[in-house]
Amino acid sequence: MITVSPIMLSIAGSVAALFVVFGLGVMVSRQMLASLRFFMGQSVALTLSALVLADALHTVNLLWVALITFVTKVIAVPLVLRWAAGEEIYGRREVDQALEIPASVLVAAVFALVGWFAVAPVLPTLHDVPFAAINLPTGLIMVLWGAFTVALRRESVAQMMGLLIMENGAFFGSIAIVHNLTVIAEIAAAVDVPIVALVIGLLIRSIRRVTGSTRVGTLDKLHEH
Amino acid sequence: MNTEWLPALILLVPLCGALLALANRRSAPYFSVLAAFITLLLAISAAWQVEAHGPLSGSDGLFYLDALGALYLLPVSFVYFTASLYAIGYLWARQQEQDKDAAEPRYRQYFPLMNVFALVILAVPLVANLALMWIAIELTTVFSAFLVAYEDRAEALEAAWKYVALTSMGAMIALLGVLMLYYGTHAAGQAPTWDGLMTAAPHMSAPLLLLAFVLWLIGFGAKTGLVPMHTWLPDAHSQAPASVCAVLSGVETSAALYMLLRIYPALVVNPGIHDPAAWYITAGLITVGSAAFMLIQVHDFKRMFAYSTIEHMGIILTACGIGAAVHEQGTIYQLFAHGFTKSFCFFAAGLAGIIFGTQEIVKVRGLISRSPAVGWALILGTLAIAGAPPFALFLSEFEILDTGYSSGQYLSTGLLTAFIVIAFIALTYQATRIAFGTPDPAQEHTSPAMKIPRSSLAAMVIAFVPVLIFGFYLPPPLVHLVHEAAQLLEVQG
Numbered sequence: 001m002i003t004v005s006p007i008m009l010s011i012a013g014s015v016a017a018l019f020v021v022f023g024l025g026v027m028v029s030r031q032m033l034a035s036l037r038f039f040m041g042q043s044v045a046l047t048l049s050a051l052v053l054a055d056a057l058h059t060v061n062l063l064w065v066a067l068i069t070f071v072t073k074v075i076a077v078p079l080v081l082r083w084a085a086g087e088e089i090y091g092r093r094e095v096d097q098a099l100e101i102p103a104s105v106l107v108a109a110v111f112a113l114v115g116w117f118a119v120a121p122v123l124p125t126l127h128d129v130p131f132a133a134i135n136l137p138t139g140l141i142m143v144l145w146g147a148f149t150v151a152l153r154r155e156s157v158a159q160m161m162g163l164l165i166m167e168n169g170a171f172f173g174s175i176a177i178v179h180n181l182t183v184i185a186e187i188a189a190a191v192d193v194p195i196v197a198l199v200i201g202l203l204i205r206s207i208r209r210v211t212g213s214t215r216v217g218t219l220d221k222l223h224e225h
Numbered sequence: 226m227n228t229e230w231l232p233a234l235i236l237l238v239p240l241c242g243a244l245l246a247l248a249n250r251r252s253a254p255y256f257s258v259l260a261a262f263i264t265l266l267l268a269i270s271a272a273w274q275v276e277a278h279g280p281l282s283g284s285d286g287l288f289y290l291d292a293l294g295a296l297y298l299l300p301v302s303f304v305y306f307t308a309s310l311y312a313i314g315y316l317w318a319r320q321q322e323q324d325k326d327a328a329e330p331r332y333r334q335y336f337p338l339m340n341v342f343a344l345v346i347l348a349v350p351l352v353a354n355l356a357l358m359w360i361a362i363e364l365t366t367v368f369s370a371f372l373v374a375y376e377d378r379a380e381a382l383e384a385a386w387k388y389v390a391l392t393s394m395g396a397m398i399a400l401l402g403v404l405m406l407y408y409g410t411h412a413a414g415q416a417p418t419w420d421g422l423m424t425a426a427p428h429m430s431a432p433l434l435l436l437a438f439v440l441w442l443i444g445f446g447a448k449t450g451l452v453p454m455h456t457w458l459p460d461a462h463s464q465a466p467a468s469v470c471a472v473l474s475g476v477e478t479s480a481a482l483y484m485l486l487r488i489y490p491a492l493v494v495n496p497g498i499h500d501p502a503a504w505y506i507t508a509g510l511i512t513v514g515s516a517a518f519m520l521i522q523v524h525d526f527k528r529m530f531a532y533s534t535i536e537h538m539g540i541i542l543t544a545c546g547i548g549a550a551v552h553e554q555g556t557i558y559q560l561f562a563h564g565f566t567k568s569f570c571f572f573a574a575g576l577a578g579i580i581f582g583t584q585e586i587v588k589v590r591g592l593i594s595r596s597p598a599v600g601w602a603l604i605l606g607t608l609a610i611a612g613a614p615p616f617a618l619f620l621s622e623f624e625i626l627d628t629g630y631s632s633g634q635y636l637s638t639g640l641l642t643a644f645i646v647i648a649f650i651a652l653t654y655q656a657t658r659i660a661f662g663t664p665d666p667a668q669e670h671t672s673p674a675m676k677i678p679r680s681s682l683a684a685m686v687i688a689f690v691p692v693l694i695f696g697f698y699l700p701p702p703l704v705h706l707v708h709e710a711a712q713l714l715e716v717q718g
Contacts, residue, residue, distance in 0.1 A: 118436060125430035129408075143401055150394050159390055166397035174404030178411070192360050199367045200389060206374060207382050216390075219383035222460040 004130040008056040012131050015052060016138045019045040019172055023142050026165050027108060027149045028101045032085065032157055036078055039161045043073035046168050050175050053131055059179040069171070072193045077164060080194070084201035085157045085214050099152055108145055115141035131176040139173020142166070156204045156216045163200075167193065228281055231271045232288035232351045235298075236344055238264045239305070243340035246333070253336040254313040260340060261306035264347070268302035271295060276702045276709070286353055289418060292709030294350030296557060297483055300564025301350075301476045303691065305343040307684045311572055312339065312468035314678020318579045319376075319466065335375060335466075342368040342472065349480045355410075355417045358484065359403045362448060363396040365477050373465040373473075384457075384464035391457040395447025399484075402440030409433055419713075422491050431497025438492055438501070441485060442508060448481035450535045451508055451542070452515040459519075462531035463584065467575020470527060471568035471688075474534040479560055482538055486556065489545055490714055502546040506637045509543030510644070512536070517644040520651035525584045526577065529655055530570045533610050536648050537563050543641050544625040545714070547634050554711040555624035561707070562617035562695055569688040570606035576677055576685070577603055577659065586655055591664030596677060600660045602685055607656035609692050611649040617695035 022045055025038030047070045054062035099107065119137040126132040146166030150159045208214050242260025246253035272295040274281055280291040290298065316330035345368060348361040366389055374385035410417045413425030426434065447454035458478070462470045485505075492501035516536035523529045537559070544556040574584075576599045581589045593600030609616035622645060629638025699707070 118439075121432035122430065122436055125433055139401065143398055146397065147394050150390055156386065163390070163393050163397060166394065167400065170397055170400040170404065173401055174407070177408035178404050192363065196363070196367055196393070199370055200393075203370055203374065203382070203385060203389060206377065207386060210377065210379050210382055216383070216386050219379065219386065221380050222383055222387075222463065 002057055002130055004056050008052065009131070009134070012049065012052050012056070012134050015045055015049045016134050016172075019049065019138060019142070019168075023145055023165050023169070024105075024108065026161050027145055027152070028104055030101070032155065035158055035161055036081055039164060040074050040078055042165060042168055043069060043077075046172050047074065049135065049172060053135075053175055053179070056130065057179060061179050062175060065171070065175060072197075073164070073168070076194050077197045080197045080201040081157055081160065084204040084208075086205075086208065104148075104152060107148060111144040111148055112141045115144050126177065129177055135176035136173045139169045139171070142169025142172060145169070154215060156207055156214045159216065160197075160200050160204065164197070228271070228274045228278075229283035231267060231274065231281060232283050232290055235264060235267045235271060235302075235347055235351060238267065239340045239344040239347065243337040243344070246336035246340060250333040253332040254309070257309045257336040257340055258306070258313070261302070261309040261343065264343070265302040265306045268298045268347075272299055272706060273702065276706050282353070286416070286418075287357075288351050289353035289420075290351055291419070291713060292706050293483075293487065293557070293713050296561050296706055296710050297350045297476075297479065298347065300479075300561060301343070301346050304472055304475045304564055304568040304688075305339075305347075307568060307572070307688045308468040308471045309336070309339060310687070311471070311575070311681045311684035312336075312466065314680040314682075315468055315575055315579070316466060318676075318678050318681070322579055322582055323376075331375070335372065338368055338372050339469075339472075342372060342477075346472070346477055346480055349483060353416075353418045355403050355406055355419075355422070359396070359400060362399075362445070362480055362484070363393070365480060366392045366396065366448070369469065369473065369477065372469040373461045375466055375469065376464065378464075381464040384460040388457040388461040391454060392448045395444040395454060395481075397444070398440050398447075399444025399481075402437040402444060405433055405437035405440070409437070419487055422488070423494070426491035426494045427496065429495060431495055434492065434495050435498055438488055438504070441488060442504060445481035445484050446508065449478050449485065449538045449542075450512075451538060452512045452535065455512070455515075455535050458535060459523075459525075459528040459531040462534075462571075463525050463528045467527070467571045467578065470530070470575070471571040474531060474571060475564040475568035478534055478538055479564060482541060482560070485542065486545055486560070486714060502548070505542050505546030509539045509541070509546060510637060510640050512539030513543060513641060513644040513648070514539075517647040517651065520648050520655075523651075523655065524586055526586050526589065526655065526659060527571070527574050527584050529586070529652065530567065530574055530610070533570070533648065533652060534563075534567055536644070537567070537610075540622065540625065540641065540645065543637065544628075547625070547629045547637055547641075548632060554707045555621045555628060556714070557707050557710045559618065559621035559625065562621055562692075565688065565691040565695070566606070566609045566616065566618055569602070569685065569692050570610050572681065572685040572688055573599055573602035573606045576681060579677070586659060589659045590662030592660045594664055598682065598685075599677065602689070604656055604660050605689070606692070607652050609696075611652040612645060613649070613653075615696040616692060620696065 022038050022042035026035050029035040047066045050062045050066035116137050119140050123133050143166050146162045149162030153159045238260050242257050245256035275295040282289045320330045345361045345364040370385050370389045373388055374381045407417045409429040410421045410425045413428045415421035415425040450458040492498050513536050516532045519532045541559050578584050580596050612618045612622040
């Protein structure tokens, strides 16, 4: 069993708190550009977490995860999103959403409890895995918040950021327990995120071209009569 | 004979097809059909090898194909071939229907994407690593999004967006489950493969395995179209070209279901997980029941077949729960036959849409009098997908229900029977209205009979062959493969 110093655990906990705060920012921010900046901040927190864990667990693979995360999510994905949304990301300040911010925060709190109680029975079985008690619940909560953001927002760029914070959550949770993805899986994961971002970005551009906006809340023609 | 190269070659051929289609616009359809045909031959050859010599592996453990994977590979490659052939004339006819002065269809956009889409579906049963399977499933959404939005209208983009948002959301949820299983297999000293998972499962922490499964059920359930995560499916199918619907409905939704089926024995062998079948039966019955009632009130015949897909995914999940995989191979056969049958239904529906210029059931009457070939194809396809004899799905559904009743699971099997009957009545009622009703003279005036594209007709005829034959006769090697696949889902605990 690897022993980790309390200082490293404190740093990891602080990074997790930062990760959560940025996630909340993505979820409740009413400005598209601010939401994008919160996502970039969260991706930096994920990078930091991977670096902390790499150092504490002496795992080189996590250094790769940190590098891949930084390049794809802090640099490439925001560039794609700015390109996809065009002027609208600067011009339009308010993002439509189905619930007001106080109600959204309340629902987010409920999701946090659900996430915690879902992971709680698993944690005792991971007693010999350092950081699992910090990263795994945080990751699952972020996956739930991301799903909630997708459901909440009526704006394609904001919905895409919901998807991306879900992915951040999945990786934040798993870096504590999986440090040894095979090389091929790591390469594939590194390629996957930019491809997904690029294709969704292209789709957002098509929506903007055809409907004149990146709002998807107005796209509601398809349903049973 | 060295067969290690077969799995890699199966993936390489569609990739070459995509690149050639991208390089040459005029020949794009023909390169694609050729690539799909070669892939079909290679898939048959791979399945043959698996049947004769056991699982195939290659490239230092990167690939692994067993009987269940081979049985999934066959409909995927077959539908890839027929859908590519069908699309040549169908896309042209759709273009003419919408704008007679338009240039030829955007083959250069369609065919490269279709080849890459097929490639990633084919990768699901071929790759050995669980994380790579997840990536392949996620990429199916990414590469098919623009196929769904091919017609570039607001409705098509709406459908594509819903599809991407919901299924990607599901994929992210499933990702955490995949990585948890990665940890579980690694902790038990096993590789993150199906075999590794089965070996590790009895020793894995039950809460961890259960949480990973629940994340899979929600995540992959969204891709499979399980209720209530199904809403993207009817929308995407109503807007996508019929050739895309054939692949989406016939084999793409089954890719995620394939993952849910394969994790089932791992749950059963874990001593800490009680009654995993209940999860499958509950999720399956909710899905079948909802789809059956939606079929009654559906107004669009492509949406009708989409709801039928949701129904089938629910039947397969329920069947797995009630144990039909083990006792009678009903689950496996249903998964296998669904791919062939559903693609045939969408081929017929696509041509009906071209003939009438609409997909609204209320506006489509007397299809048989307008086009006997398409009319009868629609009727036969509907009967086949609804589970009428003598088609393959009748056999599988009969076996599933027989297993349920004979093992004393009266409530769940009774409910499944009732939902299948409701869906059968709804489907056949809608199809007979479309095929035999009196044609509206005004409608006939506004949409003069359109010539049915020969390539599409040929694809429909080819697609009908397995639909018909597998109801009467399953070649002995296939029977053996079905048995082998059922054994993989068999639970020793």
